[in-house]
Amino acid sequence: MEEFPPLVVQANALARQVGFALTREEAGPDSATPSCCLPGVGRILAVLAAGCYAGRIGEIGTGVGVGSAWMASSMPADCTLVTVEIDEDRAAHAGRLLGSDGRIMVLAGDARELIPSHAPFDLLFADGARPDHMAYSSLVDLLRVGSQLVMDDVKPVASLPADSPLRTSDVKRAFFFGNPRLVSTEIVLPDLHNSLLIGTRLSLGPRATPARATARRALTHNSVIRANNV
Numbered sequence: 570m571e572e573f574p575p576l577v578v579q580a581n582a583l584a585r586q587v588g589f590a591l592t593r594e595e596a597g598p599d600s601a602t603p604s605c606c607l608p609g610v611g612r613i614l615a616v617l618a619a620g621c622y623a624g625r626i627g628e629i630g631t632g633v634g635v636g637s638a639w640m641a642s643s644m645p646a647d648c649t650l651v652t653v654e655i656d657e658d659r660a661a662h663a664g665r666l667l668g669s670d671g672r673i674m675v676l677a678g679d680a681r682e683l684i685p686s687h688a689p690f691d692l693l694f695a696d697g698a699r700p701d702h703m704a705y706s707s708l709v710d711l712l713r714v715g716s717q718l719v720m721d722d723v724k725p726v727a728s729l730p731a732d733s734p735l736r737t738s739d740v741k742r743a744f745f746f747g748n749p750r751l752v753s754t755e756i757v758l759p760d761l762h763n764s765l766l767i768g769t770r771l772s773l774g775p776r777a778t779p780a781r782a783t784a785r786r787a788l789t790h791n792s793v794i795r796a797n798n799v
Contacts, residue, residue: 574642576666577611580635583666589633589659593722593763605632606696609758610721610765611639617692617717617767618644627690627711628652629680630697634663640694641673648672651687653680655697689713695720705744709751712770718751721765725757741766 573581581591590596590604606614618626618640626640631654641650652667653676654660660677667673676683680697681704688711695708695718708718720741729736745753751768758764 571608573608574615574638576638576642577635580633580638580666581605583662584633584635587633587659587662589662591635603630603632603697606636606639606721607758607763609760609763611636613756613765613767614692614694614719615639615643617719618648618650621645621648621691623647624649624691625687625689626650627684627687627693629684629693629695629708630654631660631663631675632696633659634666634675636694636696637663637667637673637675640692641667641670644672646672648691650674651676651684653678653683655679685711689716691716693718696722702740702744705741706748709748709768709770714770714772716770718745718768718770719765720745721763723755723764723766725755725761725764728762 584591584605590602592607593604596602596604614636622645624645626644626648628637628640628650631637631652634652637650637652644650650673652663652673654663655678657677660675664675667675690711691713693708693711693716695705712718723739723741724735726736742755745751745766745768748768750771752771753766753768755764755766
């Protein structure tokens, strides 16, 4: 039986209690309906958070705190986590779940207004960012050089219907693999129906010509990893 950190168990139980979907399937066909961070995503977030010594983690889209629980369960004692949820009720639930941990700050409101003042981040999980290229690009400004940006709720191309427009036009993939300030990859979860995108911010100095940026995009495009043991 798969074991979760105690705080994650509490967060999942809270989600059930308040009727917050644990999976995309539970959320239904409306892609705008939020759902919890999947266990496979949570474990990858925990791996990344564990390396944020004396760092700061940001999260956009707290939900009721499942993703935060994964990161808080592994992040170092000298690391802090700032998470923002636009829905006041969900933020209140997450605050009660996470409030006893002095390293965590749960904010209720619009992340576009609240999160920038807490940057730069060593890890940023954007689980509720507005799906357009300009909004995504502004997230890179919130990262330290060498830090990671993570987005989930991605469907692997192989799992998409043959006529899905996402096979050729996906805003998230286009951003991660087209932004010259990121080197990115896609990790397919063990269920083969969900994946996430991770990009590391690069330092584009005077030598980073457009030709070199194009070369970086070519190297990272269509880079997919299967997380068989996540």
